[in-house]
Amino acid sequence: MAISEAEVKKVARLARLAVPDDRLEAYTQNLSNILNLVDQLSAVDTTGVEPMAHPLDMMQRLREDVVTETSHREKYQSVAPEVEDGLYLVPKVLE
Amino acid sequence: MSQADSIHTLSLKGIHDGVHTGKFSVMEATDAYLDRIERFNPELNAYITVTRESAQAQAVDIDNRIRKGELTGAMAGVPYSLKDLFCSEGVRTTCASNMLSNFISPYDAHVAAKLKAAGGVLLGKNNMDEFAMGSSNETSAFGNVCNPWDTTKVPGGSSGGGAATIAARLAPMTLGTDTGGSIRQPASFCNITGIKPTYGRISRYGMIAFASSLDQCGPMAPSAEDCAITMNIIAGLDSRDSTSVDLPVPDYTANLNGSLEGLRIGLPKEFFAEGLDAQVGAVIDRAIKEFQAKGAIIKEVTLPNSHLAVPVYYVVAPAECSSNLSRFDGVRFGHRCENPKDLMDLYERSRWEGFGDEVKRRIMIGTYALSAGYYDAYYLKAQQVRRLIKQDFEAAFKDVDVIMGPSCPTTAFGIGAKKDDPIAMYLEDLYTIPVSLAGLPGMTFPIGFAADGLPVGMQLVGNYFEEARMLNIAHQYQQWTDWHTQVPAQFA
Amino acid sequence: MEWETVIGLEIHAQLATNSKIFSGSSTAYGAEPNTQANLVDLGMPGVLPVLNKKAVELAIRLGLAIDAEIAPRSIFARKNYFYPDSPKGYQISQYELPIVGLGHMDIQLENGDTKRIGITRAHLEEDAGKSLHEDFQGQTGIDLNRAGTPLLEIVSEPDMRNAKEAVAYMKKLHALVRYLGVGDGNMQEGSFRCDANVSVRRPGAEFGTRAEIKNLNSFKFIERAINHEVERQIDIIESGGKVVQETRLYDPDKDETRSMRSKEDANDYRYFPDPDLLPVEITPADIEAVRATMPELPDAKKQRFMAEYALTAYDASLLTLSREVADYFEAVAQGCGDAKLAANWVNGEVSKTLADNEMEIAAVPVSSAALIELLKRIQDNTVSNKIARDVFAAMWNGEGSADAIIDKKGLKQITDTSAIEAVIDEIIANNPGQVAEYRSGKDKLFGFFVGQAMRASKGKANPNTLNDILKQKLEG
Incomplete structure (x- = not known):
């Protein structure tokens, strides 16, 4: 299945990727090729087949409700682009 | 020839014995590898970061502890490297991406901590395909890696830096990861041994995720015995990874010498069909005959849905990665664009600039496959077919003990040959991906060279949690052959 | 022509755990920014979530109290969206197969009737962090201490027909959550928040287009916000317009709702099962283990109060709104031996004085033992009910015991x-x-x-x- 440039733009926006206009065509072509490869799946009869989300049929292990952490704010924020007063800074968020 | 000149020819056991009997120190072993890296890495680009200073500091400490008898284990005093997607505390961890080019990890991955505690010496971080997305190590933001067997060829990917590192003996062992073949394919291209254990056998904590339901860490080294020794250190339950399995860990070195008499080896007919390069096929056939000669029983099996594995993988893996990579948003770590004009701009530009093309393609495909109106047709469908693929293997394992076949359809291809054709690149992994989708353990071990002079690896697939048996089989093969000890003359 | 209002509520109750839903960080309120955000909460590369057992137990607890099915197998899913307070770029929530299935709760209407409200589901999810919009050189500050705090989102059926019913439902659920120890229900701290889906229709017609009103964090606001929204929608329709499906934010200062267009931009959440988490299995034995620790539920307590103490349904439902009030009442009723008198006092003077002082029963300065002493003086004719109220006020002000105050002020009744x-x-x-x-x-x-x-x-x-x-x- 081919994907249109408009759809690629929409997907890029959802994924927060600023595709420049001059790259749009190349991306559209590549993504269409991948979708063509993937389209083989539509012909497979999967009636009654349970979707497989995990390779192993295991159940979730649960953690005891214990606080095990102490603050390492300085260390963790040492890799942050911009912090002030212990807060991560981002351009003004408007609600 | 001084002792230091031959340390790199030793196995893990050889290095361990050397430092424990006082033949050479941990520092000497460490320096031997650091010197080789300095000498050969410029040509191969197998390392992104070399941790010379911390390695030497570690070596001093470990020498002391070995002398005091505090450290005796199989990894004590043994140098190693890590694929650059394992978080290592205080060390730059880049995932070969501009997104993380300055990311100093504040913590150790589970396996990194295990090797550290066992007394290993971290030499550095290996190059790879960006975020492990690629089969040639050409998507790295830190430049491509060259195959030591022919530096005009790719080493495979995504653990290409690690495979080249082992092939050129720039470390005696490295940890790679395998999502769709990223250990097995480069192992095949570079004439080394590598194992991707059963999904869940080794904790993924601290391994930067590509596709969570597929990613699995595993050792890469010259021999199966080296891999077994490493597996003993890193396998097992980790309470921080919900998908890590709570099953006893066998001693992987205990059964390396078991007999292969009566071993039932299945050959999937689909892996020997059209698409397999004839010269690779010839090497595979010869090795199979060698197993037969040692008493193994060869049977044909069928994996009728295996041709669907690549399409399934290119829905499942991108879907998971599109979500896994959302955390790289320029807020708490990683690349942030200059002067964002608003929040959207911060996100869109930081991510556009930080990620390379292949990563962005996969994020977009995954986003599309999960989006409203397409989820059922792509993601759900792929999950259903994934089960069919798993069921194929379950049926095959009713008749055979292990499955063998090629790891890749060809030997290493030329640098740049498939770079602009993602689909051709994806099809490189058609024999390894089905195994990943099923979550089964798979490994590659060297079985010789094709007519073009490049290495060929055998893919060995075991049933769930049968790593010990697989290592036994590969080890036995390595007792009667010496392919795995061969090093390109240039790097000898 | 008449309009009928249709309301469904989505209530987020913070669960009373010590640690977060997927990490070992503390959930305590009010810490310095980002000091309770560990590697997992920050969404650092490579980290993985592990589910808190207590969060699962508390969800089961609420599920049992609303007579709901507990899913033998439930699934966590990722809800994908970019927002600075959502560190991973997705929220771990539940989509298909939530932990608590279809249940219900009965509310008491003003006319004394009981109405059953359906509860569609309740699912576990992680809370987001907080955005602080004070000026940081024109930027927003992000505090992720709250990120990963366990929430139970309780989704009702669109069964409520006016704002008062919605308030009654919310109050009852609030009381239930506190009763069960599922959460502290602290609305100021955001531990109990409500979103309302509101639409209007002609009676008997299909449901109208709904608007979702976000972040209603007080009983007063929810009533006002719903009434305002209903008026807004009726105005639109009656003037020939169409209600748009959208998210609206209630502004208590202006008493109006306004559209949150920013949230509308990309609401394709791309839910899919979280590959880092496995299905949660809940066995009948797990459920029974939780059931064994359940306190007497409000409705059962109400029935028992009516039967045991001969109270009216109205008195009994007021007394069972909170476990602390019910316990206080029972102590007083048993101590003075006159349940009717005890009920009148607890629902009357005690509740009124608490409300006047904006206090909770936990902080009541007149203990049940002290009140018993006072009520005994009514019973033995030492003081009249009226004088007793004055004595109570003095007791509240810390002037001493009932007897001491009666003595000191010479309030003893003349029976001579x-x-x-x-x-x-x-x-x-x-x-x-x-x-x-x-x-x-x-x-x-x-x-x-x-x-x-x-x-x-x-x-x-x-x-x-x-x-x-x-x-x-x-x-x-």
Whole structure:
């Protein structure tokens, strides 16, 4: 299945990727090729087949409700682009 | 020839014995590898970061502890490297991406901590395909890696830096990861041994995720015995990874010498069909005959849905990665664009600039496959077919003990040959991906060279949690052959 | 023409765990920014979530209390969206197969009737962090301490038909959450938040287009916000317009809702099962283990109060709104032996004084034992109900025990008939006109004489004795 440039733009926006206009065509072509490869799946009869989300049929292990952490704010924020007063800074968020 | 000149020819056991009997120190072993890296890495680009200073500091400490008898284990005093997607505390961890080019990890991955505690010496971080997305190590933001067997060829990917590192003996062992073949394919291209254990056998904590339901860490080294020794250190339950399995860990070195008499080896007919390069096929056939000669029983099996594995993988893996990579948003770590004009701009530009093309393609495909109106047709469908693929293997394992076949359809291809054709690149992994989708353990071990002079690896697939048996089989093969000890003359 | 309002509520209750839902960080409120955000909460590369057992147990607890099915197998999913307070770029929530399935809760309407409200589901999810919009050189600050705090989102059916029903449902659920120890329900700290889906229709018609009103964090606001939204929608339709499906934010200062267009931009959440988490299995034994620790539920308690203490449904439902009030009442009822008297006092003076002082029962300065002492003085005619209220006020102010206050202030009731007779004789003598009128049939004047006599006795005359004697003398 081919994907249109408009759809690629929409997907890029959802994924927060600023595709420049001059790259749009190349991306559209590549993504269409991948979708063509993937389209083989539509012909497979999967009636009654349970979707497989995990390779192993295991159940979730649960953690005891214990606080095990102490603050390492300085260390963790040492890799942050911009912090002030212990807060991560981002351009003004408007609600 | 001084002792230091031959340390790199030793196995893990050889290095361990050397430092424990006082033949050479941990520092000497460490320096031997650091010197080789300095000498050969410029040509191969197998390392992104070399941790010379911390390695030497570690070596001093470990020498002391070995002398005091505090450290005796199989990894004590043994140098190693890590694929650059394992978080290592205080060390730059880049995932070969501009997104993380300055990311100093504040913590150790589970396996990194295990090797550290066992007394290993971290030499550095290996190059790879960006975020492990690629089969040639050409998507790295830190430049491509060259195959030591022919530096005009790719080493495979995504653990290409690690495979080249082992092939050129720039470390005696490295940890790679395998999502769709990223250990097995480069192992095949570079004439080394590598194992991707059963999904869940080794904790993924601290391994930067590509596709969570597929990613699995595993050792890469010259021999199966080296891999077994490493597996003993890193396998097992980790309470921080919900998908890590709570099953006893066998001693992987205990059964390396078991007999292969009566071993039932299945050959999937689909892996020997059209698409397999004839010269690779010839090497595979010869090795199979060698197993037969040692008493193994060869049977044909069928994996009728295996041709669907690549399409399934290119829905499942991108879907998971599109979500896994959302955390790289320029807020708490990683690349942030200059002067964002608003929040959207911060996100869109930081991510556009930080990620390379292949990563962005996969994020977009995954986003599309999960989006409203397409989820059922792509993601759900792929999950259903994934089960069919798993069921194929379950049926095959009713008749055979292990499955063998090629790891890749060809030997290493030329640098740049498939770079602009993602689909051709994806099809490189058609024999390894089905195994990943099923979550089964798979490994590659060297079985010789094709007519073009490049290495060929055998893919060995075991049933769930049968790593010990697989290592036994590969080890036995390595007792009667010496392919795995061969090093390109240039790097000898 | 008439309009019918249709309301469904989505309530987020923070669960009373010590640690976060997927990490070992503390959930305590009010810490310095980002000091309770560990590697997992920050969404650092490579980290993985592990589910908190207590969060699962608390969800089961609420599920059992609303008579819901507990899913034997439930699934966590990722809800993908970019927002600075969502560190991973997705929220771990539940989509298909939530932990708590279809249940219900009965609410008491103002007219005394009971109405059953369906509860569609309740699912576990992680909370987001907080965006602080104070000026940081024109930027927003992000505090991720709250990120990963466990929430139970409880989704009702669109079964409520006016704002009062919605408030009754929310109050009852709030009480239930606290009763069960599922959460602390602290609305100021955001531990109990509500989103309302509101639409209007002609009675009997299909559901209208709904608007979702976000972040209603007080009972007062929810009622006002819904009423406002209903008016807004009716105005739109009656003036020929169409209601748009959208998210709206209630502004309590302006008492209006406004559109949150920013949230509308990309609401394709791309839910899919979280590959880092496995299905959660809940066995019948797990459910029974939780059931064994369940306290008596409010409805059961209400029925028991009605049967055991002969209370009206109204009294009993007020007394069972919170576990602490119910416990207080039971202590008083048992201590004084008169449940009706105890109920009147707890629902009356005690509740009223708490409300006047904006206090919770936990902080009540008059203990159940102290109140029992006071009620005993009513029962033995030491003080009248009216005087007792004054004594109660003094007790509240910390002036001492009931007996000490009665003593000190000389409030002991006069039951000595001769003393009361003397007072009445004097009043009759001083008011010949009124006496004559009364005797000629103006019964209403009886109250006048009671008032005069009470005033003369400074309120201390036993009202029954006074009434009897007054009647005798006036008719005499």
